[in-house]
Amino acid sequence: MLHSFQYHHSTISYTKIGAGKPVILLHGFGEDSTIFNDQIKFLQKFCLLIVPDLPGSGNSDTLHVDETKETSIADFANCIYALLLHEKIDSCTMLGHSMGGYITLHFAEQYSNLLTGFGLIHSTAFADTEEKKQTRLKSIDLIEDYGAYAFLKNTIPNLFGDQFKQNHFERVNELIEKGNRFSKKALQQYCYAMMNRIDKTTVLEDSKIPVLFILGTDDVAAPLKDVLQQTHLPNCSYIHVLKHAGHMGMLEATDRMNQYLFQFINR
Numbered sequence: 091m092l093h094s095f096q097y098h099h100s101t102i103s104y105t106k107i108g109a110g111k112p113v114i115l116l117h118g119f120g121e122d123s124t125i126f127n128d129q130i131k132f133l134q135k136f137c138l139l140i141v142p143d144l145p146g147s148g149n150s151d152t153l154h155v156d157e158t159k160e161t162s163i164a165d166f167a168n169c170i171y172a173l174l175l176h177e178k179i180d181s182c183t184m185l186g187h188s189m190g191g192y193i194t195l196h197f198a199e200q201y202s203n204l205l206t207g208f209g210l211i212h213s214t215a216f217a218d219t220e221e222k223k224q225t226r227l228k229s230i231d232l233i234e235d236y237g238a239y240a241f242l243k244n245t246i247p248n249l250f251g252d253q254f255k256q257n258h259f260e261r262v263n264e265l266i267e268k269g270n271r272f273s274k275k276a277l278q279q280y281c282y283a284m285m286n287r288i289d290k291t292t293v294l295e296d297s298k299i300p301v302l303f304i305l306g307t308d309d310v311a312a313p314l315k316d317v318l319q320q321t322h323l324p325n326c327s328y329i330h331v332l333k334h335a336g337h338m339g340m341l342e343a344t345d346r347m348n349q350y351l352f353q354f355i356n357r
Contacts, residue, residue: 094149095176097169103149104142104173108134111206112179113355114170115141118188118212119280120242120269122148125187125340132348137355140177144190145169146276153279161279163287167196174204183355185209185302188311188337189280195290198297209302209328209354211347212312212337215290215320226285230278238277242269251308251336261341294323302328302354304347306335328354 094103105123107130115126123141130139143150144166153169155161170193174182183206186194191213198208218226233241246266247255255262294301301324305317314331321329330350335342 092149095173097145097172099154100145100151101149102142102145102151102169102173104140105130106138106140106177108136108138110137111355112177112182113137113139114174114182114184115139116170116184116186116190116193117141117144117147118186118190119284120246120272120277121187121265122268122271124148124268125265125338128344129340129348129351133351133355136352140173140179140182142170142173144193146273146279148271152273152276155279160282160286163192163196163283164200166193166283167200170197171201171204180204181206183207183209185211185351185354186213187211187340188213189284192284192287192290195293196287199290199293202297202299205299207300207302207354207357208297209304209351210317211302211304212306212309212339214312214317215294215323216316217287217289218285223285226281230281233274233277233281238272238274239269241277242266242272249311249337251306251334251342253334254336254338254342258341265338265341291320291323294320297324297326300324300326300328300354300357302330302350304330304332304339304350306332306337306339306342308334308336311337328357 122143146152191210332339332343
């Protein structure tokens, strides 16, 4: 089930389970592949799942990049491309949560011939606003001053809807505690990559393959009103809105999330 490969002197870990159509699940910032555990348990009966720990998360090493160069979303997308080459996968569906959606969009732009469909789970094709970029820079400083765990302890609860936080605090706390595994460098690399990414709405407009959008009504990180503006851009869109869910539909609305992913994969 657990596998690894070498990418630019870094060991990249990934889960491989199931059989059938290849499906790649990409997690977001401050998470690792285990964020999809409920989806893996459900979907493994219907498809071949490849679920990596992105560089710097879980069991994967951070990326080794030139110290004079900030890490980019392209660096992570190219790592996923290398994973597909390693697994000899020439056709797949790719689904990305949050930052994983940014990586998915870049992958779709550069390697569209390898995709039969892709999805944005609580994610957006818009670039950061100037205000958001300033927030990212402050985050980088806070991570440097207080560490990765302290930063995630303060930010992760904001990703959940109020109902879920009140009724399932233990699930929120479980995700927070996994923050102990992150290094400052890894989170800072993610912040730089997200801050410097460019608008990818043309990827949606030009897409010749179906695109899945999963949104949360209470999502403050990828607001409903922003993402809804993008759903009409592809020629073929599948759109699902999770009521009362924040940014973490995999945990907040597990059954509905599983069904939406299943339907898109097997469309």
